[in-house]
Amino acid sequence: MTFYCSNYYGSIQCQTTVTRFGDRCKLCTVMRVGSSISDGLLPDSMVHTAADAARSAEIEKFRRETESAIRKEVRMAK
Numbered sequence: 001m002t003f004y005c006s007n008y009y010g011s012i013q014c015q016t017t018v019t020r021f022g023d024r025c026k027l028c029t030v031m032r033v034g035s036s037i038s039d040g041l042l043p044d045s046m047v048h049t050a051a052d053a054a055r056s057a058e059i060e061k062f063r064r065e066t067e068s069a070i071r072k073e074v075r076m077a078k
């Protein structure tokens, strides 16, 4: 699966393809042109795809709901 460089969606319209959505192509990265969609949110080594970000938000929501459910049960047991 390939996607256009994130600069394709910006003013540069770079048409180089990348393997992860939201990434800049190597050329734009080296030239420091534009920015990847994930830039500034996470260090480069931890950059997630947009799909991953959505998934981890779901997981986080589920985790919080589970935690509060457990807390409620503990309160009722007392």
Ligand SMILES: [Zn+2]
Residues within 6 Å of the ligand: 005, 006, 007, 008, 014, 015, 016, 024, 025, 026, 027, 028
């Ligand atoms: Zn590019």
